[in-house]
Amino acid sequence: MANSAQREGVAAGATLNRDAAPGETLLKVTGLQKHFPIRKGLLQRQVGAVRAVDGLDFEVKSGETLGVVGESGCGKSTMGRLITRLLEPTAGKVEFEGKDITHLGVGAMRPMRRDVQMIFQDPYSSLNPRHTIGTIISAPFKLQGVTPEGGVKKEVQRLLSVVGLNPEHYNRYPHEFSGGQRQRIGIARALALNPKMVVADEPVSALDVSIQAQVVNLLDDLQQELGLTYVIIAHDLSVVRHVSDRIAVMYLGKIVELADRDSLYKAPMHPYTKALMSAVPIPDPRRKSAKSERILLQGDVPSPIAPPSGCRFHTRCWKATQICTTTEPPLLELKPGQQVACHHPENFEDQAPQDTVLLTVAKQAAELVADEVLAESAATSAAVAAEVAATPAETPTASPAATAPEDEAPAKEK
Amino acid sequence: MTELSKSGAAVGEPVKDSPAPSAFLEVRDLKVHFPTDDGLVKSVDGLSFTLEKGKTLGIVGESGSGKSVTSLGIMGLHTAGQYGKRKAQISGEIWLDGTELLTADPDHVRKLRGREMAMIFQDPLSALHPYYTIGQQIVEAYRIHHKVDKKTARRRAVEMLDRVGIPQPDKRVDSYPHEFSGGMRQRAMIAMSLVNNPELLIADEPTTALDVTVQAQILDLIRDLQKEFGSAVIVITHDLGVVAELSDDILVMYGGRCIERGPAEKVFYEPKHPYTWGLLGSMPRLDREQTERLIPVKGSPPSLINLPTGCAFNPRCSYADVPKDNVTRTVRPELAQVGSQHWAACHMTPEQRERIWTEEIAPKL
Numbered sequence: 001m002a003n004s005a006q007r008e009g010v011a012a013g014a015t016l017n018r019d020a021a022p023g024e025t026l027l028k029v030t031g032l033q034k035h036f037p038i039r040k041g042l043l044q045r046q047v048g049a050v051r052a053v054d055g056l057d058f059e060v061k062s063g064e065t066l067g068v069v070g071e072s073g074c075g076k077s078t079m080g081r082l083i084t085r086l087l088e089p090t091a092g093k094v095e096f097e098g099k100d101i102t103h104l105g106v107g108a109m110r111p112m113r114r115d116v117q118m119i120f121q122d123p124y125s126s127l128n129p130r131h132t133i134g135t136i137i138s139a140p141f142k143l144q145g146v147t148p149e150g151g152v153k154k155e156v157q158r159l160l161s162v163v164g165l166n167p168e169h170y171n172r173y174p175h176e177f178s179g180g181q182r183q184r185i186g187i188a189r190a191l192a193l194n195p196k197m198v199v200a201d202e203p204v205s206a207l208d209v210s211i212q213a214q215v216v217n218l219l220d221d222l223q224q225e226l227g228l229t230y231v232i233i234a235h236d237l238s239v240v241r242h243v244s245d246r247i248a249v250m251y252l253g254k255i256v257e258l259a260d261r262d263s264l265y266k267a268p269m270h271p272y273t274k275a276l277m278s279a280v281p282i283p284d285p286r287r288k289s290a291k292s293e294r295i296l297l298q299g300d301v302p303s304p305i306a307p308p309s310g311c312r313f314h315t316r317c318w319k320a321t322q323i324c325t326t327t328e329p330p331l332l333e334l335k336p337g338q339q340v341a342c343h344h345p346e347n348f349e350d351q352a353p354q355d356t357v358l359l360t361v362a363k364q365a366a367e368l369v370a371d372e373v374l375a376e377s378a379a380t381s382a383a384v385a386a387e388v389a390a391t392p393a394e395t396p397t398a399s400p401a402a403t404a405p406e407d408e409a410p411a412k413e414k
Numbered sequence: 415m416t417e418l419s420k421s422g423a424a425v426g427e428p429v430k431d432s433p434a435p436s437a438f439l440e441v442r443d444l445k446v447h448f449p450t451d452d453g454l455v456k457s458v459d460g461l462s463f464t465l466e467k468g469k470t471l472g473i474v475g476e477s478g479s480g481k482s483v484t485s486l487g488i489m490g491l492h493t494a495g496q497y498g499k500r501k502a503q504i505s506g507e508i509w510l511d512g513t514e515l516l517t518a519d520p521d522h523v524r525k526l527r528g529r530e531m532a533m534i535f536q537d538p539l540s541a542l543h544p545y546y547t548i549g550q551q552i553v554e555a556y557r558i559h560h561k562v563d564k565k566t567a568r569r570r571a572v573e574m575l576d577r578v579g580i581p582q583p584d585k586r587v588d589s590y591p592h593e594f595s596g597g598m599r600q601r602a603m604i605a606m607s608l609v610n611n612p613e614l615l616i617a618d619e620p621t622t623a624l625d626v627t628v629q630a631q632i633l634d635l636i637r638d639l640q641k642e643f644g645s646a647v648i649v650i651t652h653d654l655g656v657v658a659e660l661s662d663d664i665l666v667m668y669g670g671r672c673i674e675r676g677p678a679e680k681v682f683y684e685p686k687h688p689y690t691w692g693l694l695g696s697m698p699r700l701d702r703e704q705t706e707r708l709i710p711v712k713g714s715p716p717s718l719i720n721l722p723t724g725c726a727f728n729p730r731c732s733y734a735d736v737p738k739d740n741v742t743r744t745v746r747p748e749l750a751q752v753g754s755q756h757w758a759a760c761h762m763t764p765e766q767r768e769r770i771w772t773e774e775i776a777p778k779l
Contacts (some may be wrong), residue, residue: 038753071627124594178714179477207653208476208477208715208763209476209696209697210476211710211714212696212710213505213698213708213709213710213711214696214710214712216708217707235625236626238697238700239698241698241700265639265700275627276627279629280655280700281629281630281633282699283654283655283682283697284658284701285658285678285682286679294629294632296627297627297633299627300582300595300628302598334749390543
């Protein structure tokens with residue numbers, strides 16, 4: 001690691017020579033796990049673990065925006081903290097620009113911190129109230145021992161104007177700013193060292209709608225100007241759709257669907273994605289009566305301490321069958337650019353067609369789903385099945401071993 | 415429905431000594447001001463609206479626009495002495511079913527509160543008492559207003575928990591709030607507020623703390639319960655999606671005042687105030703094709719101590735420079751009728767607004 005050379009590079013504000021070209025893999029995550037131990041008793045023995053993140057595989061390409069959505073407790077924030085190495089993974093591998101950073105120590109991580117920055121959710125608790133914003137934004141320079149061209153103060157003022165704040169407010173304290181302005185300060189701090197990847201954990205959820213739009217547009221502009229790569233974690237599906245190129249949907253520590261934005265929103269394949277999207281209230285009073293399109297999920301997300309066997313969504317899914325309780329569906333690329341982990345995907349051919357008997361829970365759940373939705377889903381699945389049958393070369397048909405659900409998953413591998 | 419137009423015109427007019435209205439709930443020129451060291455915070459500054467039974471009014475606006483202060487004002491929760499000497503200064507009239515609440519005897523209002531009007535708060539964890547079981551809290555709410563023994567009240571509590579969709583209500587009635595998940599706590603709170611069949615239900619950001627799938631459950635529940643009980647509902651939220659789902663009428667607040675009010679469909683399809691345009695433009699939508707950029711409202715919300723003179727939205731308005739006839743900027747625009755049951759407070763002429771909306775705003779949404 002040629003530190004001095006790097007410093008000069010950053011100091012000049014120029015990009016470094018080991019830049020990943022747009023479209024190349026910047027971050028690669030394989031089998032990433034984080035289990036938080038639960039300790040009890042006098043000896044603090046481990047009695048269990050919260051399996052916050054339980055096996056993630058994905059890549060982030062240079063210049064793109066990966067959106068991560070899911071309900072609270074699905075592990076999306078833990079994932080963000082793992083890839084920025086604010087937390088140490090229990091298992092798995094995180095590679096940044098081909099370099100394994102999974103178990104790097106604090107000192108070894110420091111040079112990497114320049115390239116990976118984070119924007120936090122709450123602009124009130126992520127800024128030190130006793131520091132002026134000049135000190136806050138110049139902290140990265142001090143920590144990394146970097147002197148930008150023209151001096152720190154000038155650079156900080158430039159950053160302030162980049163994020164749309166008045167450079168003369170250099171000496172003000174965070175409490176003198178509104179929520180949206182504070183979030184801009186957080187963004188300026190994240191951009192100070194000219195990072196390659198920015199992980200934003202719920203960057204706009206604490207802001208008002210009108211301010212939210214300002215920050216979303218700002219993130220958009222900065223990406224175009226600086227060629228940034230974003231990982232944006234959010235629970236608001238409409239915001240995620242607006243900012244992302246690809247989207248990962250998480251449920252209980254796993255990615256259930258990972259797809260291009262347009263494919264995901266046009267034809268979600270995982271039932272959970274479909275339910276999640278149908279639950280978003282549509283700001284259109286004329287559709288108030290169109291309640292039937294909504295898929296209501298029963299109950300709450302199960303506990304990540306003892307997640308359900310097989311497919312984790314089977315306790316709330318209206319399509320769950322026997323195989324879902326026993327075999328965990330692998331995340332497979334069923335369509336180009338659309339990876340799904342489901343035995344009975346929507347808008348696609350059934351992956352376990354022999355297994356048709358619904359579980360009792362699924363029958364109950366299906367009662368909450370309108371008949372039109374079920375009929376439509378069956379029709380599209382049948383259409384895709386017919387299409388696939390017409391091109392037999394690609395057909396991952398059910399193997400003779402399909403009666404034994406345990407053998408089913410490997411049989412589906414293409 | 416004639417009451418609506420009457421109250422709409424009533425803004426700014428002398429309203430004292432006017433007779434009791436025939437509407438179920440009528441708020442006239444409500445002002446809630448808080449004295450602070452820095453000056454007088456005018457959280458609500460002259461708000462009027464009416465609401466009929468079985469209807470839902472959605473109040474939208476940014477944080478600090480006075481939405482929650484309005485709801486607490488209607489419930490009569492401001493005068494409780496938590497501010498010490500610095501009590502909130504409230505003026506105006508709040509008529510609930512023929513009773514004026516601000517001048518009424520506090521004991522009488524206390525009898526109405528919880529029975530005639532109830533509230534669902536934003537954060538169920540802080541609104542429920544952690545030391546008492548869910549059952550005890552619902553029983554208490556019921557027995558304050560009904561002279562029944564504990565057993566009957568408990569049976570009623572179980573019935574309500576069942577009604578709001580809590581599984582095994584006879585067992586869960588003895589659980590503590592921490593044993594419930596977020597969605598279940600919100601359901602329990604809805605059960606508690608509905609236990610006395612209130613005729614007015616105020617839901618202050620009822621789903622903001624919840625996940626989107628749980629939010630869908632709760633919105634359905636509120637809608638079904640309203641149908642069943644025929645209550646009047648006020649939904650306060652910043653989420654235009656939630657308002658569109660629930661409301662018959664929408665009231666948009668800015669800087670403590672109503673800037674636009676009308677039927678939900680009118681406000682969404684023919685909005686007449688630049689701020690409403692801004693709200694609609696700032697919102698990414700799932701039901702439309704992807705737009706390239708959002709159209710944010712520039713700047714940030716005003717301070718409630720030093721509101722801009724004239725129109726409070728003036729400094730953030732993209733159309734502040736549109737020439738206006740015979741109007742100076744320092745004059746505050748009053749609500750004026752812009753359509754049937756539809757009012758907006760803007761200095762631009764209807765023609766100017768019509769042109770800007772159809773030519774500049776609507777195509778970009």
